[in-house]
Amino acid sequence: MTPVPPLGMGTAGIGNLYTSVSVDVAQATVAAAWAAGIRYFDTAPHYGFGLAERRLGEALSGLDPAGEAVVSTKVGRLLAPIASGARERHGFVDADPFEPVFDYGRDAVLRSHEESLARLERSRVDILLAHDLGELTHASDNEGHMRAFLDSGYGAMRELKDQAAVGAIGIGVNEVEVCLYLLDRVELDVILLAGRYTLLDRRAGDELLPLCLERGVRVIVGGPYNSGILAEPTSSQREPRYDYEAPPASVLARAAALERACEGHGVALGTAALQFPLRHPAVASVIPGLVGEAQVRQTIERMDAPIPETLWQELDEMASNQSRETTE
Numbered sequence: 001m002t003p004v005p006p007l008g009m010g011t012a013g014i015g016n017l018y019t020s021v022s023v024d025v026a027q028a029t030v031a032a033a034w035a036a037g038i039r040y041f042d043t044a045p046h047y048g049f050g051l052a053e054r055r056l057g058e059a060l061s062g063l064d065p066a067g068e069a070v071v072s073t074k075v076g077r078l079l080a081p082i083a084s085g086a087r088e089r090h091g092f093v094d095a096d097p098f099e100p101v102f103d104y105g106r107d108a109v110l111r112s113h114e115e116s117l118a119r120l121e122r123s124r125v126d127i128l129l130a131h132d133l134g135e136l137t138h139a140s141d142n143e144g145h146m147r148a149f150l151d152s153g154y155g156a157m158r159e160l161k162d163q164a165a166v167g168a169i170g171i172g173v174n175e176v177e178v179c180l181y182l183l184d185r186v187e188l189d190v191i192l193l194a195g196r197y198t199l200l201d202r203r204a205g206d207e208l209l210p211l212c213l214e215r216g217v218r219v220i221v222g223g224p225y226n227s228g229i230l231a232e233p234t235s236s237q238r239e240p241r242y243d244y245e246a247p248p249a250s251v252l253a254r255a256a257a258l259e260r261a262c263e264g265h266g267v268a269l270g271t272a273a274l275q276f277p278l279r280h281p282a283v284a285s286v287i288p289g290l291v292g293e294a295q296v297r298q299t300i301e302r303m304d305a306p307i308p309e310t311l312w313q314e315l316d317e318m319a320s321n322q323s324r325e326t327t328e
Contacts, residue, residue, distance in 0.1 A: 001168040001189055001218075002070050002126045004285045006278055007303055008040030009033045010222055013291035014055050015048025020094040021291055023055070030059035032296040034069075042192065042222070042287050043120070044074040044131055044172070045112060046090075049098040050119055057120035071120065072127035072192070072220075074172050075112040075157070076104050076149075091244065102138070104130060104145050106152035113160060126167040128157055129192055133171060134178030154186050161189075172222075174243075176203050183211060194222035195243055197283070199230055199258050199273050200251065202319055205280065213282040220285045221277035229255050230273035231288075254322070261318060265311040271302040272311065279312065 014026040030041070041060070043052050053073060060069055079098035087093060090100065103112075113128060130149060135142045157169040170190030171182060179191050191212060197204040197219075204219075212219050225231040227241040234240070234256045242251050259269040277286045290296055 004070060004127075004190075004218060004220060005038070005040045006285055007038060007299070008042055008070075008220070008285050008287035009038050009296075010287045010289035011041060011043040011052040011056050012047045013289040015043075015052030016093045016095055017047065017091055017289070018093065025292055026055045027059050028293055029290055029296060030056060031063060032293040033290060034059075034063045036296055036300045038296075039068060040070040040072075040285060040287070042072045042172075042220070044077075044129075045079055045116060045119075046074070046077050046100050046131060048092050048095040049079055049089075049100060050096045050115075051092075053116055053119035054096070057122065061121045067122065070126045071122065072129060072172075072190075073116045073120065073125050074129045074131035075109045075116075075153070076102060076131040076133065076145075078103050078108050078112055079115070102141075102145060104133070104149035104153040106156040109153045109156040110160075113165075124165055124167075127170065127190055128160060128166040128168070129170050129172035129190065130154070130157065131172050132174070133182070134173055134175045136173075136175045136178075150185060170217075174223075176208050179204075179208050180211070183215070183217070188217050190218050190220060192220040192222055192287075195226050197221050197277050197280070198224055198226050199269075199276050199315060199319075200226050200242070200254060202323075209280050209282040217282075218284040219280075219282045220287060221283055222287050224274050224277055224286050224288055225270065230258070231270050233269065234259050257318065258315065261314050262311065265308055265314075267305070267307055267311055268302070270298075271305045272307060272315065274299065274302045275305075275307060276315075 014021055014029055043056050077100040080101050082097050082099050138145050160166045161169050168189035170188045172192035174194045176196050227244050229240045229242045229247055240247055262269045262272050277283045
């Protein structure tokens, strides 16, 4: 498997997550990331219903004619054409005219992979991930989707890897439980886990990350800011989001406490949030979503900023206290 750089770029934002982003801004974002040395880009058919893949492909076709970039995309949703739809659908604004339809079976996996290659204008992707398996997304439909994946979808992914059509296979999810479930049943090269190993939510650190380290499964952490609440000063956020929704008061209070601790050591909350996942040896990469040249510059500055060990010790102690309070 091609090595995954420690810092990558998530592309849901240039797929118009929450707000419409112009073509020029999307292209400038990828160009700025490339100029700053970012060589790993994660995308998915779901992001803007093909829009993010299309925009990433257009940008990289000029920036990366040699195919140097590491690109990951996902399977599990097919895109069905629609005549028209609401301006905002599934969190995406002014997206492409398709509706995502869940399908984790063999034919759908192979078709999704081919359609992604066409949108990305690439002959192969380095990492192929099964997207959003688990009860968090599927609730009562989870059993059927999991059966389709284990019975045939996973086999199709293995075939693509065995044929060297992709470099590695894995899952891209938002919950720890489905990772543990699948690690007991199939071989995975990579787990992309969003929002579950952050300053606010360390659940992956208890069992999953040690298990991945033991088995040589590389972990990519998405959502290091938990959908934005850890990205900027808490007092300046007009509409803070935590796990894609408005946060409860308890989460706002915890984020503010984390911010005060960081400020006591002269470190911005977003800087600590971005660097935190990479402290664990199982974590190979962190991939914040980026929109705009300013966010790219800020991200590079955050990655390069020194953080004293005393801050990490204080944040670890805060997490331990929170865990004890939760279990008592």
